[in-house]
Structures are given as C-alpha cells and as structure tokens.
Amino acid sequence: MGLVPFPLPCHTKESTEESLTSSSTTSGLHSESSTSSSLSSQPSLPSVPSPPLSKSNQLEVMRSPSVHHHCIATLQSQSYICTLALSGNFLYSGSSDGQITAWSSILSHPSNPQYNKVVATPSTVKSLVVVGSGDDRNKLLFSAHQDHKIRVWKINTTDTHEKLKCIATLPTLKDRATSFFFSKNYVQIRRHKKCTWVHHVDTVSALAISNDGSFLYSVSWDRTLKIWRTSDFKCLESVGNAHDDAINAVTLSRDGTFVYTGAADKKIKVWTWKKDKSMSVRLVGTLEKHKSAVNALAFNTDGSVLYSGACDRSILVWERDGGEDGGWGDMVVVGALRGHTKAVLCLSVVADLVCSGSADYSVRVWRRLSSGIVGDYRNRSYCCLAVLEGHRRPVKCLTAAVDNTDSDYSGDSYSVYSGSLDCYIKVWQIRVPFS
Template sequence: MIPWTYQSSGSSSDSGQDSNFQYYQPNPSLILNSQTQCIATINSPNAYTSSMVLSGKFLFTGSSDNQICLWRRNLFSTELGHESSPVCNMGVPGKGVVKCLVVSTDKIFSAHQDHKIRVWRIDMDERENGKFTHLATLPKLSDRAMKFLVPKNHVEIRRHKKATWVHHVDSVSSLALSNDESLLYSVSWDKTIKIWRTHDFRCLESISKAHDDAINAVAISLDGYVYTGSADKRIKVWRKDSEEMKHYEVSILEGHNYGINALALSTDECQLYSGDSEGAIVVWQRVNDGDLVVAGALHGHSKSILCLAVANDLVCSGSADKTVKVWKPFEGLNSCLVTLEGHNGPVKCLAVANDQYQSSDSVSSCLIYSGGLDFEIKVWQVLVPNV
C-alpha cells in the first residue's frame, strides 16, 4: 500500500488539477502495511442503504424504500452476517429515499426525499428489542398553520407558486445537530438552510438562497460554526449572531472545480474535508485567526465522492467508483492507507466505530460500515500500523 505525501503541483495537467492546489502524490519510498477484512455482509433484496449512523451498541440505517432499521452491532460477525435481521424497522409514510439520519440523546431525526424531516423515539425493552415511535413530522401542522395565516410568511418557490418559509420544497439532503443538541440544521436541494428547535420542533429560521445550487451537506463545529457544501462548488461558513439570534455568512470557501457532495470535520476540528463530483477531497486547514485555507487535496478515487466519515485520526471516503479509502495523518499529512474493495455499486454512506478504535503499541483497529447501491451493507475490520 503506497501512501501519499504532500507535494506542490506545478501548472495544470491533463487530469484537470488546478495549479492553485497542492496535492498528495504517491511516494514509493514509504510503504505502510495495513490489513483489512470484510467481516460481515448484509444483503437487502428490495432496496439500497442510503444513510447510516452509529449510536452506542446500535447502527441505524435508512434505505431507498423509505425504511429505517435498527441493528445490534454485535450481530455483525462472519458467522451471522448473512442471516442477521434488524432489531426493529419502520416503514416511513411518504415516498422516496431516507437521505440522512442523526441521533441525539433521546431522539432520531431523519431527512427524506419527500421534502420532510421526521422525528422518532426508540423504546427498548429489557431484552434490547426496539420499537420506533413517531413523534413529529417537520414542519409541524401547528407551525404551518400559524405561518399560513400571515401573508408575509409566504415565499415564492417557483413561478406562480408560494409556500410558507418553514417548508422545504425539495429533497432534504443532510442534517446536523448543534453541540448542545438544542438546534437541528437541515439543508436541501431547494438551496435553503433551516434551523429547528429540538424540544418543540419549531422552525426558528430559514436562510433562503443560501447557495446558488442544491445544498448537499452540512457540518457543525463544537464552537458553533456551520459549514454547508453545495453543487455550486462552494462551501459557506455560517455563524449565529448572539444579539439578533440570526445566522449570518462568515466566509465563502472556494477551491473545488466540481460540485461538493460531502463534508466532514476532523476530530480536533482543525481540518475540514470536502469531497466533490470529480473524486477529489480538498483538505482545509484552520489557521491562527480561525479562517480555513486549502492545505491540499487527496486524490485516489476515480469517480464522485459520495460520503465522508471521520473517527479519531482516520478519514474514510466512499465513492461512485465502488471503493472505500481510508486515510491517516502521517508526519502531519494524510496518507492513503488502504482501499476497501468488495461493493458492486457506488458506496453511498459510511460510518466508523469510534468506540472500537483500540490501540496496541504497534497497531490500531477500527470497524467501518459501508452501504452501497449494490443493496449490501458491509462491515470492515481495518488494522492500521501506528506511525
């Protein structure tokens, strides 16, 4: 396995690399022996897995047939992988894909292709069998009714058609929770960002035309910065004004030549990773004044980056090229440690198990969960040398 080292690029090449970028290029003189194995494969005959998130001992998955499932992670083993069934599952009202899932202390939020956000509670019995309870669909009927009665709350969504500003009018593509879990942020292909209060599910704010094209991803730092990535090739940084209690645009990050599909913050939040439709992952480094600047780009995928996930010092990327790549900092730079091959379709979603990242003197181990358009969920055990 050949890692990638940081190297300045010269002029633009035939591959379309921007001369303003610095790239990680192969360094044959440095080889790390990473070991990996697929320890479980779950087949879904009816739908592909479109979203996933880990929470404690469980894995939540959303699918293209509007199902949300809860899996007990200890059932994913070589022996049980093909026979495991979810602890519980829920067929969601409406049609379309479950685009994103986030879990708070006591709730699960799901984003849907039918323009809605749904809120759930999981009730577990003493045998750890679960049951989904539907708490709300956002925007709530009461919220819609209050806004509907006041004309100024109506916005034009297309020619000769209006809706209240609490509505998303296209697929809700991504969700994120504030650090204290009091606010839920949703972004949509309708180019808007909406902020919801989680205790009563009220829409507090809508940023209309936040981008010039569909918004595909959102990430939030512990200190309150909100990052949104769009098909308009830009990342925007937002911050809440403590006096007006409204969000304002802090800066625009420009460095991609193609639309942005995924965002992820490093564990220490000093780097932001953004993946685009050409297969590049741009690494943004936070400098002393808090601004983010381009530190480099990770190249190795041959098609679109569809998802990113971070755990401790590992960065995982899933792509339309049917592979998952695992990246690890080496001498301050990110090296491609291993490529996970086994999916027969694009890799749509990823999750990395933080709590199973266990280190010895020479080797670290973690579990990576991947969902593909091949209707399979795979679980990978990756052993990484400590360098």
C-alpha cells in the same frame, strides 16, 4: 496559492440525458448543477478530472504501513442504502424504499449483527442523525426524506431491539398554523407559487446536530438552510437561496458556532448565527476551490481540519487562516487526497482516519500523520492505509467507529460501515499497527 482553473463541467450533455432518463427508476444520489429554473434538481453521478493544485499546496502522501483489512460482515437490504448512522450498539440504515432499519450488536459483535426491521416510511430516506446516547430515555432519531419532510422518532431501547415511534413531522402543525395567516411568512418558490418559510420544497438532503443536541440543521435541494430547536421542533431560522444550486451537505465546527454547507454550485459556505432573540444567520465566508459539485463535508476529530469531497474525484483538505472570526470563514486549501477514479460521494472521520466512499465502488481509508509539534509541516502528511473493494455499485454512505472488541490485537482497530446502491451494507475491520 490556489488551484489552476479547470474548465471542464461536472457532467457532459450525454451523461445529463442519461441521468434524466434513469431518474424515474432511481432515488438519486447527490444533486448536480441544475440546468432549469425549477427548484427541483436532477441527481446524477458523473465525474470530471481532479482540480490540480500548485506544488506549494501539495500534501505529502506517505507509503502506508502494513495494515490488515477485511470484510467481516455483509448486510442485505431490499433497496439502495442511502444513509447510515451509529448510536451505541446500533447501526441505523435508511434506504430508497423508505425503510429505516436498526442493526443490533453492531459494536459488541461486529461480525454478527442482528437484523431488526424497525419502520417503513412513505419516502426515500436521505439522512439520519441521532440525539442522545446509551439508555437515554429521551433519545431521538431524525430522518430527512425525499418528500421534503423531516420525521422525528422516539427510540425505545431494549438489550437487543430498538423500537421507533414517530412523534412529529417537521414542520410541525403548530409551525405551519402560525405561519399560515401572515403574508410576511410566505416566500416565492416558483413564478406562480408561494410557500411558508418553514417548509422545505424539495428533497431534504442532509442533517446535522449540535454537540449538545439542542439544534438540528437541515439543508435541501431547494437551496435553503434551516435551523430547528429539538426541544419543541420549532423552526427558528431559514436561509433562502443559501446557495446558487442544490445543497448536498452540512456539518458544524466543533464548538457549533459555525455551519458549513456544500452544494452543487461548487461552493462551500460558512455561516454563523446568534442564539438569541434575533436568531440572525450571517454568511462569514465562501470557500471556492472545487471544480464540480460538493457532495460531502466532515471535520477531523479535534475540529482543526475540514475535508470536502466532490464530483471532481478529489478530497480537499482545508485549514484555518487566522482572521477576526478565528479563520473559520477564511479557511485555505493545504492539499488534496486523490486516488478515487470517480466522484467522491461520502466522508467519515474516526480518530486520525478519514474514510471516503466513491462512485468507483470503493472505500479508501486515509490516515493523517502527526509529528506532535503544533504547526509542523509534517502534520500535513497523509497515507492511504487501505482500498476497500467489494461493492458492485457506488458507495453512497459511510460511518466508522473504534473497535473495542478486538482485544487480541496490539495496534489500533476500527470498524468501517459502508452502504451502497448495490443494496448491501459491508462491515470492514481495519487493523493499524502502532508506528
């Protein structure tokens, strides 16, 4: 039960040269396998053929039911859309010019969102996560940036607007000062350069937040995984050389016990850590089936299935395989979702839908079918409900939500939000009839 080895690299010499030539004029997408010893990884967007699965590992992809889908709103930005995050009735977008924008009425009136320019930052925004919900007075927005920093914003909410105030930059001054005076706190980042372990030294590519909002996880093209406490923004742990190349994605198991990282070294690694005085992080598994850089990771809603998207154009479906750790560190591929013609750049899950965005300019919406019987092979059946086309550049980010405003429809209704390098955010309505 495994993949047939596929010898092609994720990019050719010509595509690499083209990427390096254009890197000065774009903010980059996901980091591909680097060819130099420098920690600074060059972004690129090539794709290779999907890795073939053995017949025993093939998912059953069913014919899609009569699904209605259309674009109900298009939101324009001044630059590339790099990341999206939903919180309550607001959609946050981060762009390559460093601007963070909040769009209000996104859930109550999805076809008529209101533009609300919030704040400009000095560097490309790579990832956004929100801690807190609704009218929570302690609601925070964390933004990851290309300038190696994480910024913390306090959110002040009104009925139609949200204002952001920057209250910290990670690592904090206290963290930096504490680490500065002790040689044991320095790590070698280049032949003649050292830095304290609390610093990221390359683009912070992705963020994830624990379910209770207590811990923030950050990964970077510097190949490190860091864990931060959200109450005081202290860096609790840093895993150096967590991967052999730039890390592009991070996600958590449902209970927050395990951390999954995906990187340009084609690997997904599984980590666990003790939330005690030792704060020790331990590698419990390495998942190796992709044949090119891993760009995106997402769990299904009950946390039983992991989806991974990569430059090999495939979305691999992973399930637990038992073991002492409950199988989280020894997951196995049960199949692949194929249809994209270029690299898969982003994933988002809502209810039983899996949404994937690609460098082929499209968004695909997949549905996992269930027989209602635990362990039934039919639970591994999927259908492609829709192909959403309309973007003119690669789709870089996605988020989705159940559409509770569509009361006139008797089936399930969803809103899917896609951000692209064409500088547009599109809002899609997906209507799925009851089966």
